[in-house]
Amino acid sequence: MDQMYSFVQMKLQNLATSDHASVVSMNLFVALLCACIVIGHLLEESRWMNESITALVIGVTTGVVILLISGGKSSHLLVFSEDLFFIYLLPPIIFNAGFQVKKKQFFRNFITIILFGAVGTLISWTIISFGAIQFFKNLDIGSLDIGDYLAIGTIFAATDSVCTLQVLNQDETPLLYSLVFGEGVVNDATSVVLFNAIQSFDLTHLNTSTAFHFLGNFFYLFLTSTLLGVLTGLLSAYIIKKLYFGRHSTDREVALMMLMAYLSYMLAELFYLSGILTVFFCGIVMSHYTWHNVTESSRVTTKHAFATLSFVAEIFIFLYVGMDALDIEKWQFVSDSPGTSVAVSSVLMVLVMVGRAAFVFPLSFLSNLAKKSQTEKISIQEQVVIWWSGLMRGAVSMALAYNQFTRSGHTQLRGNAIMITSTITVVLFSTVVFGLMTKPLIRILLPQPKHTTSATASDPNTPKSLTVSLLGSAQDSFDFGASDVPRPSSIRALLTTPTHTVHYYWRKFDNAVMRPMFGGRGFVPFVPGSPTERSIRE
């Protein structure tokens, strides 16, 4: 017994070594992830909560506990690392979004999405940057130069697409989902491009030529990133179609799809492009071609494995952000003047709201002008929901703020510390408050048939269209009229808007050129009762 005791004591002493400390924190982190999943499941009946908020709350609670145990020294298990976020956590989330997105909806609203995501973000950025310059002058927050202000604009113009995914439902409000989420992806890309531009451009000599150079840079990045994603996706489809014809191996197919998707992201990073855009379009192409070239078990596996990876990465991020919220090093600077910090956070929050309002309503008006059919226009209620559900700020804002205002996670400047704490405040406040109120708001503004509402209440945990049966959601795209004889519904659709004409020609091109080369579903007739049938009803 004594020997046992001394053994345990020896083990406990070993615990103090730094190598073992990381094992302890990993254990705690994995256990917390499990707890988030279980608690999130128990709370799924709730009308207000969602998984992000649960993870955020658990993260903050753990942070408080760690802070108390460590005697006020530290509150997190791991220091917020941009690398971890941008290299490991973000790619699976965005790829899965592209993989599961309803492509028909997405491309039908393509122009509106680009308008919101690119032009809208620029408007929002301008308002937040200049607003910050105006208001922060009167507040005593240390020295910030013009680059810092422009960076603040970018940081707070970045909508959190991860949080959006949790709040909106693809099956319930498909138009809103595709608009807000599509905007989020383009917006992320715009923010990253803007941010890199601000860090690399010489901002002391702003003139028209710089502006044009900047604009050219933006379009170049947008187009090349998209192209890279599409090419990688097509390459994966081609390789799997050529090599695996006749003899399939599920493991190899799944591994190859996963690795190629990740490769597209890393290639974009290699060429200083927007990895987010690349991996998103790679996901779209893979679900349109590659996914149909593999065995059925590979299809089920990829669909759910990608969704699971994305799900875990999301919870990881929110847990992480929650734990990092009590970053004691930065809060110490703020504790001298709590008023300043509150003022800065409030100003930023108001600027975010104004900045978003300044582009959602005008651009929706513009977009409505182009649409002939009344049902396709964005109603004023929908505009309010779009405005509201894009107000959340998340991990992208955190990562950009840490990049701009700290050196590998640490800072000694008061102004920088205040900006970090304000970012944390805005992220927590917007995620919790706006996140909690989005579902009720949608219920008030956009009343749904009774059964749909109850279906939503029981499935808020499956945001990425996982309510769809086994093989449903990745198959629904380009489905209507996939056979050569167009159905009545698709003929009617062809006559309404020019987008449908584009779609018609795309379909012809797809059937004639792309599918013979890259595979894909081809001319498969509808089997009644199969998951694809549901796309007819859309």
Added chain:
Amino acid sequence: MDQMYSFVQMKLQNLATSDHASVVSMNLFVALLCACIVIGHLLEESRWMNESITALVIGVTTGVVILLISGGKSSHLLVFSEDLFFIYLLPPIIFNAGFQVKKKQFFRNFITIILFGAVGTLISWTIISFGAIQFFKNLDIGSLDIGDYLAIGTIFAATDSVCTLQVLNQDETPLLYSLVFGEGVVNDATSVVLFNAIQSFDLTHLNTSTAFHFLGNFFYLFLTSTLLGVLTGLLSAYIIKKLYFGRHSTDREVALMMLMAYLSYMLAELFYLSGILTVFFCGIVMSHYTWHNVTESSRVTTKHAFATLSFVAEIFIFLYVGMDALDIEKWQFVSDSPGTSVAVSSVLMVLVMVGRAAFVFPLSFLSNLAKKSQTEKISIQEQVVIWWSGLMRGAVSMALAYNQFTRSGHTQLRGNAIMITSTITVVLFSTVVFGLMTKPLIRILLPQPKHTTSATASDPNTPKSLTVSLLGSAQDSFDFGASDVPRPSSIRALLTTPTHTVHYYWRKFDNAVMRPMFGGRGFVPFVPGSPTERSIRE
């Protein structure tokens, strides 16, 4: 055009920064992984090659190319990191092995496996350690103390279970597979326990009490590790059964299974147990209970996702080891006296062969004594295959060698450098030569019916029983006689050996106590044509 050129030039300059260097190496690494999969697929018709050797060859080739490009400075993209190996790459491989292993075969041979894995490894370790002490005296290899020699014994007593998986086929030679692979897992655990014991015990005062303490420590570790794995597995089954009853969410189930499996490994590391044993038994319990509590799409997803993760981790390891083989820092020490290095490697290789022969044949004889039926005995041909296919040394040996003879990957001592290069030599030689010759050897020693042989030749790429159809292999355990009325075949089986009596009581206990609590398949009748049917034929 000029602007474009200067732009490209600016990008190229940025490439030189260290942050971007890691992006470049990650790109190259992911691309190489893809290449390994594609080339491995193209070579799958080959009778000699397997995926490990392909990855190893590609790794060495890339190492040579990098060495030439960098002008002889460096040959790897990443320095071999034990953490990467033990924390991220090994767990999925061992977990998947437990998840996919044929449990009936494994438990039927349980005693033999333990005998081989624990007693056998100790015999092998003793012979290699004392052999090294004897032979290395005469070679000029710098100062090695008694701890170093005992460590050498452990390093080279560690069979590479990853490589074994690639070479033997679970469906073709089930007895050999379960023996060699089961031994590999227990052996890994024994090696790690031995290694930790050697590093922590005071070796200057070796006496009987130390030996008993050591033996007690070993049994304590073995039992607690197994228990921890079983408990974590049961906990996961219980949580999923309780919480998800009636309303399933595939993402959550898959995420929870993945995280709980990983948690079991990390918990074992936390308590200084053998993570390998823990995660292996966790995999067995999960496939027996948890797996049957989830939806069908979760089953397909977990089965293939775990196999894919394991597959990618395996290729990753071999690629990594291959690239690390040209570790220029260590080879420089050796280049002065190439003869010594060749001598050391040869001595080690011979010791490995003798050490393994010294336990395989005697222990097989012992095991045969306990068996009554002639068909269950291990024939002399099978003994030769067991001896041969366990001669490969792999990543575990590399990781232990780096741990013992370097400090975070570097060393300036000549003796240490020679030990690293000798380990690399033994690993490369044994994997390539023994790996290449195992398949032909099995074909010569154990002739199979013609059609089985041809089936093997076309599917060597699916080592982990993936040739079995969709849901086959994880379901086959405990299947015969799963209904309450024992079939004739199972009655006959009951009468043959005492192992079957243990199995009979276990089945009763499982049905009466475990299954009502933790789920599992229960009394499901056989559906003709379903994947479970195949287990009757076994």
